[in-house]
Amino acid sequence: MNHRRRPRSAVSFNEGWVFVPRELDAGAPLPDGQPVTLPHTWNASDGQDGGGDYRRGASSYVKEFARPDHDGEVWLEFAGANSATQVWLNGVAVGRHRGGYSTFRVELTAALADANVLVVTVDNGPDETSYPQRADFTFYGGLYRDVSLLLVGREHLALDEHGGPGLTVTPTLEGDRASVALAASVTGGDAVRFAIGGEDWRTVPVADGAAATVLDIARVRRWHGTADPHLYTATAELLRDGEVVDAVEVRFGCRTFAVDPARGFLLNGEPYPLRGVSRHQDWLGVGNAITPAMMDADLALLTELGATTVRLAHYQHDQRFYDLCDEAGIVVWAEIPMITEFLPGAVDDAAHQLTELIVQNRHHASIVCWGLSNEISVAGTGPESVEAHRGLNDLAHRLDPTRLTTMAHLFMLESDDPLVTIADVMSYNLYYGWYVGEVEDNDAWFDDFHARFPDVAVGLSEYGADANVALQTANPTRGDYSEQYQARYHEHMVAMIEARPWLWATHVWNLADFAADGRDEGGVPGRNMKGLVTFDRSVKKDAFYVYKAAWSSEPFVHLAGRRYVDRPEDVTEVTVYSNQPAVELWRDGVLLGRREGRRVFRFDVPLSGEHTLVARAGEASDSMTVRRVAEPNPDYTLVSGPVINWFDDDVLPSPEGFFSIRDTLRDIRRTPEGAALVDQMMAAAAASRGDVAKKIKIPAVMQKMIERMSVESLLKQAGGAVGAEQVAALNAALNRIAK
Numbered sequence: 042m043n044h045r046r047r048p049r050s051a052v053s054f055n056e057g058w059v060f061v062p063r064e065l066d067a068g069a070p071l072p073d074g075q076p077v078t079l080p081h082t083w084n085a086s087d088g089q090d091g092g093g094d095y096r097r098g099a100s101s102y103v104k105e106f107a108r109p110d111h112d113g114e115v116w117l118e119f120a121g122a123n124s125a126t127q128v129w130l131n132g133v134a135v136g137r138h139r140g141g142y143s144t145f146r147v148e149l150t151a152a153l154a155d156a157n158v159l160v161v162t163v164d165n166g167p168d169e170t171s172y173p174q175r176a177d178f179t180f181y182g183g184l185y186r187d188v189s190l191l192l193v194g195r196e197h198l199a200l201d202e203h204g205g206p207g208l209t210v211t212p213t214l215e216g217d218r219a220s221v222a223l224a225a226s227v228t229g230g231d232a233v234r235f236a237i238g239g240e241d242w243r244t245v246p247v248a249d250g251a252a253a254t255v256l257d258i259a260r261v262r263r264w265h266g267t268a269d270p271h272l273y274t275a276t277a278e279l280l281r282d283g284e285v286v287d288a289v290e291v292r293f294g295c296r297t298f299a300v301d302p303a304r305g306f307l308l309n310g311e312p313y314p315l316r317g318v319s320r321h322q323d324w325l326g327v328g329n330a331i332t333p334a335m336m337d338a339d340l341a342l343l344t345e346l347g348a349t350t351v352r353l354a355h356y357q358h359d360q361r362f363y364d365l366c367d368e369a370g371i372v373v374w375a376e377i378p379m380i381t382e383f384l385p386g387a388v389d390d391a392a393h394q395l396t397e398l399i400v401q402n403r404h405h406a407s408i409v410c411w412g413l414s415n416e417i418s419v420a421g422t423g424p425e426s427v428e429a430h431r432g433l434n435d436l437a438h439r440l441d442p443t444r445l446t447t448m449a450h451l452f453m454l455e456s457d458d459p460l461v462t463i464a465d466v467m468s469y470n471l472y473y474g475w476y477v478g479e480v481e482d483n484d485a486w487f488d489d490f491h492a493r494f495p496d497v498a499v500g501l502s503e504y505g506a507d508a509n510v511a512l513q514t515a516n517p518t519r520g521d522y523s524e525q526y527q528a529r530y531h532e533h534m535v536a537m538i539e540a541r542p543w544l545w546a547t548h549v550w551n552l553a554d555f556a557a558d559g560r561d562e563g564g565v566p567g568r569n570m571k572g573l574v575t576f577d578r579s580v581k582k583d584a585f586y587v588y589k590a591a592w593s594s595e596p597f598v599h600l601a602g603r604r605y606v607d608r609p610e611d612v613t614e615v616t617v618y619s620n621q622p623a624v625e626l627w628r629d630g631v632l633l634g635r636r637e638g639r640r641v642f643r644f645d646v647p648l649s650g651e652h653t654l655v656a657r658a659g660e661a662s663d664s665m666t667v668r669r670v671a672e673p674n675p676d677y678t679l680v681s682g683p684v685i686n687w688f689d690d691d692v693l694p695s696p697e698g699f700f701s702i703r704d705t706l707r708d709i710r711r712t713p714e715g716a717a718l719v720d721q722m723m724a725a726a727a728a729s730r731g732d733v734a735k736k737i738k739i740p741a742v743m744q745k746m747i748e749r750m751s752v753e754s755l756l757k758q759a760g761g762a763v764g765a766e767q768v769a770a771l772n773a774a775l776n777r778i779a780k
Contacts, residue, residue, distance in 0.1 A: 048278075048288045049193040054117065055079040057104055058184075064099035064162050067129040071103055071158065080330035082123075082183035084165075088328055089576075091566025093559035095179060099164040102184055108155050113194040115149045120359060121186030122163050123329070124171060129160045139171055139390060141180070142356040142378065143397035144204035146191070170386040172394065173378040175419075176355060177569060178321060179556040185330040186359055196229025197287040198279055199250075205400035208277045210293045211443060219261035219295045223275055224253040230279040230286060237275050244280070252277075263309050264294030264406040266349055270370030272406060292367065294406025300445065300466050300545045302498045306409075308372075315372055315546035316538065316592055317348035318573065319503065321555035322358055325576035328556070333361060338578055340365045342552060346573075346585070347592030352502065352548040355380050355415050357398045366407035374447065374502075374546065375402060376412025379433075381419045383426040395433055399440040410444055411437045413464055415502075416451040427459045434463050449502035456490060466545055468502030474519060475506040477747060480533045487541055498545045501538070505550035505571035506530040509563045510580055513605035513677040515613065519754070522563035522570070522679055528583040528601060528616070532641055535591045549588065553578055564679050586618040590640040596621055598658040603665040607674040608648060613667065617642040621658035628652050693772040700775040702752040702768070709752070714778045722752075722771065 059074035062083060081102075082088070088095040109115055117128065123141030127134065131154055136147030149159075165182030167174060191200065198207030211222040225233045233252035236242045245252040262271045272292045279287040299307045306315045320339060323329045336359065343351055351366065352374040366373050377394040379387075395411065402408055413433045417426060430448070437446045445465040452471045454460065461467055474480025483504065490499055506519075508527035517526035531549070538547050554572035563570050573585040586599040598619040617624050617636075624642040626633045629652055636642040646654065648669035655664045695701035700709050709715035747755075752775070756768055 048285060049191060049197060051118070052109075052190040052192065054104070054188040054190045057106070059103045061101045061103065062096075063101065064164070065101040065103070065160055067134065067160060068132045074101075074103065077102075079188055080183075080185045080332075082181040082185045082328040082330045084179060084181040084183070085326060085328035085330065088179040088181050088558050089325065089556040089567050091558060091561050091568075095558045097180065097182065098166045099162055100182060102161045102163070104159045104161075106157050106159065108153050108157065109190065109192060111192045113192060114197070115153060116191040116193065116200055117147045117149055117159075118144065118189045118191050119146070119184065119186070120144050120188070121329075121357075122161070122184050123165050123180060123182050125164045125168065127162045129162075131158055140394045140397060141165065142358070143394065144360065144401055145397075146200050146204060148200075169384055171390040172384065172387050173355065173380050174384060174387075175381045176378070177381075177557045177560070178355065179323070179328070179558045179567075181323065181329040181556075183328075183330065185328065194229075194286045196279060196281055197227070198277060198289045199226035199228060202226055203397045203400040206289050206291055206404070208275065208289045208291050208404075210275045210291050210404045212293060212295045214261065214263070214295055214297055217260050219258040221256050221258065221273075221275065221293075221295075222253070223256060223277065224251065225277040225279070225289075226251050227279050227287075230281050232280040234278040234280055234285075235276065237273055239274070239276065247279075258295065261295045264296040264367075265370070266308055266313055266372060267370035270294070270368060270406070272367060275404075291404045292364070292406075293404045294367065296406060298409050300498045301543075302494075302496050303543050305498075305542050305545050306372075312542070313349065313372075314542065315350040315500075317343070317350035317352070317371070317547070318346070318549040318552040318588075319352040319354045320358075320552045321354060322362075323555055324553075324578070331359075335578075336362050336365060339552065340369060340371075342574060342578070342581075343371055344369060345593065345595075346588050347594065348588075349592070350374065350546055350548065351552070352376075352412075352546075354551075357394070357402070360401070363402055363405045363407060367405050371407055372409055372546075373405070373407040374410050374412055374548070375408050376415065376449075379414040379417060381416055383417055383420070383422070383429070385425055388429045388432070391429065391433060392436055395436060396440060399437060403441045403444070408444065410447040410466065411441070413437070413446055413448050415449040416470060417448075418451050418454045418458070418460060422454075422458060422460055427463070430460060430463045434465075447500075452486075456494070466498045466500065468500030468546065468548075470503035470550070471501060472504060474530055474533070478750060479519075480530055483534065484537050484540075487537075487544070491541070491543065498543075500544055500546040500548075502546070502548055503550040504534060504547075507563050507570040508582055508584065509565055509570055509679075510575060510582055510604055511676065512564065512679055513602070513674075515605075515608065515610055524583055524604065525602065527571075528587055531584040531587045535587055535640065539591070549573060583616075583618070587640065590618045590620045593620055596659055596661045598624060598656045598661040598663050600654060600656045600663045600665045602667075605677065606667055607670040607677070608667055609670055609673050610648065611669075612645050612647050615644045615646050615654060615667075617644070617656045617658075617663075619656075619658045619661070621661065623658065625657045627655040627657065693769060694776065696776055698780055700778045700780060702756060702772045702775060704775070705749055705751050706755075707748040708780075709775065709778070710748070712778055712780075715775070718774055718778070 060077045061074040084095050126138045128136045128147045130152040133152040138145040209224045213220045223235045234244045245254045275291050278285045350372040356378040379391045447466050448464045450469050473482035506527045508524045509522045512523045514523045517523050551572050553574045554570045554576040557569045558567045574581050583601040601616040623637045625635045626644045651668035
């Protein structure tokens with residue numbers, strides 16, 4: 042049969058859907074529903090309001106449409122649907138897909154009629170055979186990314202290879218010359234014509250559904266991160282009798298990279314410190330159904346920070362965001378959602394999601410590593426988990442021998458566990474100074490690791506502290522959720538990282554606050570507030586400017602504490618962040634002082650009423666208002682959770698010669714009565730955290746850090762989980778034990 046031959050076209054298919062919050066029978070009459078435009082999620086509200094009760098299950102999307110004016114093949118492309126998807130056209134099952142974060146395609150051609158009814162059912166319900174199932178983020182359901190109609194000829198580049206582009210590009214560099222291997226998978230056609238940059242076309246015959254060649258770039262311009270993110274375009278045109286019947290373009294970059302245990306990350310043979318953040322994709326009130334403008338906003342935040350890397354956690358992100366990172370020169374850690382707890386029934390699913398991640402994204406110059414899992418040892422490790430990770434590691438290298446594999450390990454995983462050495466490079470998620478221990482324990486942990494394993498590259502894949510921007514204080518302490526504590530924590534972490542250039546990559550957790558519907562802490566239910574900016578991206582927390590001062594070359598000055606307006610102290614400390622060498626502070630037009638230094642500048646400011654403060658550093662300036670008040674502003678204090686006076690001496694005494702909650706676990710354990718009381722307390726805490734927590738084995742190095750902590754410090758970190766009466770009772774029991 043003769044047919045019209047032409048390159049493909051893509052038509053947006055986002056308009057005109059009807060949402061029905063249940064699974065539909067394929068042949069049943071269509072019910073009434075809610076008109077929606079994609080992208081869409083049904084969890085934009087209940088997935089962010091706390092309670093851990095957002096609706097997980099099946100819902101359906103219905104669309105009626107006329108037969109396209111096209112005599113070739115018609116495919117439907119989903120950029121993301123969470124998480125199990127089934128597609129029916131006119132009552133005929135035409136495709137299904139598992140995995141909530143990758144692109145997939147379904148062919149509609151055979152089932153098309155003049156008038157068509159498309160039903161897509163998406164299910165984000167619990168399923169022990171797929172990832173993720175347990176994690177500290179919301180698993181939004183829906184058709185939350187774009188849907189497109191692809192119109193192609195009967196002969197075309199492959200559309201059924203794990204959602205990939207049908208064209209694989211693999212550059213190899215030697216000096217100023219690049220050899221670029223190009224491989225096309227095709228349906229039909231008799232030849233493929235390849236080019237880079239539209240020049241020097243080379244035609245290769247099709248054999249067994251494939252064609253391949255190698256093209257050279259004589260004087261290659263390397264992709265060199267933010268300094269020069271140069272991209273090339275490779276084109277593959279499918280020919281039939283010399284006529285172009287389909288074509289695909291793929292952008293790529295030419296660069297080399299390596300990880301050195303002593304020098305850190307090397308890009309094109311030069312040290313290139315990877316310092317950046319992690320990113321979740323969701324936004325307040327929108328969930329994961331974000332717009333291109335929202336992606337642009339996140340990229341702009343990365344650029345303003347001066348970040349050189351982003352960890353796109355904990356799943357495959359939208360293709361557009363990988364493109365943005367390519368263009369901006371932001372190095373990417375890409376990963377699959379194998380997270381928290383090893384699921385024996387989901388091993389095949391993890392391999393499937395890793396395959397799609399790599400096949401769809403291996404052309405991106407920004408990506409340097411494939412993440413196999415995150416904190417998978419929360420519920421313990423074992424031979425099955427180790428073997429599954431070895432399989433994933435081998436799979437990644439078969440699909441893409443040019444990139445590294447990596448894993449993000451739970452900070453309680455012993456460094457000699459078999460999981461640690463499976464991937465090419467690894468990193469740890471450390472939260473000393475927030476969940477446990479003191480912030481200085483991060484320094485000690487890395488120094489100990491590097492001293493014991495000087496030939497092993499290690500990175501810091503997560504670290505952070507929650508901050509609710511409504512909570513303000515002059516005396517920040519760990520666990521208070523104040524904006525000030527988060528900023529002080531990150532001041533230390535920046536300095537800690539700078540002093541250890543051998544850390545191959547470091548990623549703040551997180552760029553922005555994000556939804557974790559099971560959370561209820563820090564005064565905002567359903568939210569993880571470790572972001573450097575708020576969930577709606579409207580407020581850059583003070584900690585944001587700590588990193589801007591460390592990483593950005595754009596001159597700026599920032600007055601911290603601008604939301605701490607009402608101050609009861611006679612003399613208040615004012616912190617200024619800047620990447621300039623000196624800062625001046627002015628009060629009501631009068632110069633208070635000048636400080637020289639790096640990043641952090643502190644001033645003591647007398648208060649007598651309402652004052653305008655102005656910070657200046659060269660041409661940069663910033664201003665804010667503060668005022669002296671008689672009593673602390675109650676809006677700055679966490680209403681639910683720990684009450685500060687629980688721990689005051691007049692409420693919880695520390696009698697001389699006896700223990701109290703202000704003593705360390707190590708000291709208390711030195712007496713038999715104290716050891717028994719501590720063991721009882723720890724057992725009760727483990728029981729309150731559920732079955733998964735009971736399985737956790739605390740490594741020796743972390744146990745030592747916990748032992749150095751005071752009981753008071755541990756109780757404060759527990760927040761509202763421990764009531765005032767319980768704290769008082771524990772202190773009274775300790776007061777009866779002689780030192």
